[in-house]
Amino acid sequence: MAMAIRVFLLLLLFLSSSNLTFSLFEDQVGLMDWHQQYIGKVKHAVFHTQKAGRKRVVVSTEENVVASLDLRHGEIFWRHVLGTNDAIDEIDIALGKYVIALSSEGSILRAWNLPDGQMVWESFLPGSKPSKALLSIPTNLKVDKDHVILIYSNGCLHAVSSIDGEVLWKKELATEGIEVQQLIHPLGSDIIYAVGFVGMEKLLIHQTHVSDLFQDSSATAVILPSKLMGMVALKISSTIIFIKVADAGKLEVVDKIDHAAAVSDGLSFLEGQQALALVQHGGSKIHLTVKLGPDWSGDLLKESFEMDHQRGVVHKVFINNYIRTDRSHGFRALIVMEDHSLLLLQQGEVVWSREDGLASIIDVTTSELPVEENGVSVAKVEHNLFEWLKGHILKLKGTLMLASPEDVVAIQRIRLKSSEKSKMTRDRNGFRKLLIVLSKAGKLFALHTGDGRIVWSLLLHTLHKSEACENPTGVNVYQWQVPHHHAMDENPSILVVGRCGHSLDAPGILSIVDTYTGNELNSLGPVHSIVQIIPLPFTDPTEQRLHLLMDAGLRAHLYPRTPEAIGIFQREFANIYWYSIEADNGIIRGHVLKNNCFLEVADEFCFETKALWSIVFPSESEKIIATVTRKLNEVVHTQAKVITDQEVMYKYVSKNLLFVATVAPKAVGEIGSVTPDESWLVVYLIDTITGRILHRLTHHGSQGPVHAVFSENWVVYHYFNLRAHRYEMSVIEIYDQSRADNKDVLNLILGKHNLTSPISSYSRPEVITKSQSYFFTHSVKTIAVTSTAKGITSKQLLIGTIGDQVLALDKRFLDPRRSINPTQAEKEEGIIPLTDSLPIIPQSYVTHALQVEGLRGIVTVPAKLESTTLVFSYGVDLYFTQLAPSRTYDSLTEDFSYALLLITIVALVVAIFVTWVLSERKELQEKWR
């Protein structure tokens, strides 16, 4: 029951203890938070179905995850997320019980126990020269009862024991100039053949022109990386041809298949026979065909599946056979779709599907839900009231320890399954929203904040590979239209920005999507290149936000392209400034708009710009490694801060402040690549309108990577201190000194103050800064700060730690005014005595006992209720929760006992009657006396 009954604020403030931690009881897990586990786009899949019991499939993915999935339901049995630089080359199963994974270009071999995922052994395979990494586990090669794993990597052939991972022998092959492509181990023999090329000569032997085999030489042919026995699969435009290598180097075409999307590896099946699976698209259906070798003519199986067109085309297919109850052979296929989702097909139907595109989120934004339109019927209210009361009686029983075990279960179910939180309408507290996420595959998902379910998904066709756009990638998502005046009849929409290719000067693509329905309203592209996107603080009459897109030629393009937009823009023309950062050259430039572009085709939405200022960092001593600004939509409630002795300090709150961190060019590499004497970290606060450096601070003997967050008038950053061998966090607060004279109440009353004078970047403000540093135990992946609707609630830093947890750290711990012995007045103000390191309180982990594997980002969104902020963190996993940094002072907590309140009221009423009756009687007696 998330009813926010605003109660007497002071009472609750008095009742809530001054505890600084965000804390959670164990039975509150899952009430406001949800956690989803993903694995990413599957690269390899190995089935394990021979023995009865739990059937599973072991997969490795592009997010460097090794996972064992339940073949019946697609759930994760176990998974391991390897480091970002530890890409998996190949996986296989050895001895029927170990999962073997070769990673880091074939230099690390690991084995995990298949049933529970515990690590069994790990081997390091050194080598001289990088080469292709190959893994082969012969089923019948035994050395002293030990199965041998053969690995070719880094130019060496290794034989590794599968029991303990010991390297049995090693042979250098690269020195002889062999480029090994495949390892072959014939059945029942003791000889391994490593097939490869010596230089380039051998490669030419089997050269037969593709056009000789297939009469369409206009398209380029691509060899598909499928492992087939004695065959090669070539893909020419949309046709796949299978070419068999016959004797004496002759090639012959076995089969031609039109509109095929993917081909599986050959599956050894029966004696010396191979089967392969083919997937073709036809309308909204996909067709799966299993063909059997060696003639490949007959179709062993032909099935069609209805497929959601939002999943795109099939990228990969893996097959596995099983024996049906009638002893015939059946096949199941695991397919990987364009949106990175994983599906299991069996007996003509989709058994399960996993939305693994959500493991690679690029950007997140939020959208409001539709407003509730019609009122609720009386019958429903009555029913709800009854249910509600019943629930609360149960809860009361729980508090009074009277509940039976069944009741406890019922209570927990009621709490978790509250239909209120997953409704598809807007709520008064603003807890229910849509999270719009853009995945690497170019798919948009709308997730409901209540329970994390996917409301709609859309595979953006603008981010679909086409001739005009070879390599489309999504970049960002922005709120395009947020209707307030016409909230009932207009839907909000978002802007998706992408690029054709990875370089900054690649043509851009734009797409506008309705957030209620998930329909693409408009799309543009490929257009000019997009280097920078500036959402402007203006909206046109239809409440579309104006956006300024910078191209590589430093021209500004205005969107939306409407006459109204240009009218608004012309009015604000002189007030638009922005900056660009050239990290490689160490230059930050400020720009203004000049005039319309001089192009062949007149374009009134295009503007030339001119440079206003530039800051050039000396390239021999400083290199930019991090820049951060305030969030555009951040709200600051109070400009002044009352400190002890009734003094007032005015925060220097400017939207145009930029924090820049530079390090010595030598120290750009990993931590420890330089000695403390050669390393320094310099931080700057720069006004981006004038280019004035407001503050500069040097940390000697420190090094990046720097993670920073900017909010209100402070910036917090995390770096490594080489001298102390510890991570540090520093805070800089910036105050406006020119307003500091406005202390006198008399002057304020008489109007002799400059508080109402506009803040302008043209004037030179006198600022003072305060700074302090603390040790922090962990290295950090990302830092964010909580944001609330009106900015009254105190702030918490959200730190994504190396253990993929999110730690909430009160900003009060990072206050430059902390001292070892605070005075009584300072203590009353809430200043914590200074300690050398920041405390890590386990109860203040937002993610409690969960991990957001592969954590990459944390997003905070204010709810309408001032005390509460919504936190969404993403990586390979997703985690969402609600936070109340200063406790929920404006609403009752979830475990507030309404039943107890009712009982109290009833008891009071009864007591009033009893006393009334008693007093009446007494009075009567008095009178009779």
Place this chain on the structure above:
Amino acid sequence: MAVIQRSKPIFLTLLFLLPFCFLHSALAISPGNGDGYTINGRVKISSFGLKGFDGYFSFHNVPAGTHLIEVAAIGYFFSPVRVDVSARNPGKVQATLTENRRSLNELVLEPLREEQYYEIREPFSVMSLVKSPMGLMVGFMLIVMFLMPKLVENMACWKPVRLKIICLSK
């Protein structure tokens, strides 16, 4: 390479709780030239009540210098460990916990403390009920009901006045 061939194969049987240790690159005093050293160690959780578990780890190809090892394990707090790999006498490893500057003789990493992520729900007590707003309300009510009449009664001076009034009315 010599180092690696001499070293015994390393078992890494860390429980799923401790899948990885993160090695944070080198604080190289003298950068190693290509072939580095191997750091072998052990993570041991000799638990507090429950059956403990442990496992081994190794980092290969580590250049000589100073390194920092961070252990990430849900439920336990580990101090980062500063490891000095000496170039002069290979295999010699000096390790220091950075949190409390305690030096380790062997590279056996143990958690400093267990981490409890949840608040412990206090068992139901009468005091908590009394302290709650409702309890205060009821308490106040009781005071008004039982204490106030007593106070009134004790103020004896009222009685004659009241009697007088009664007399007058008669």
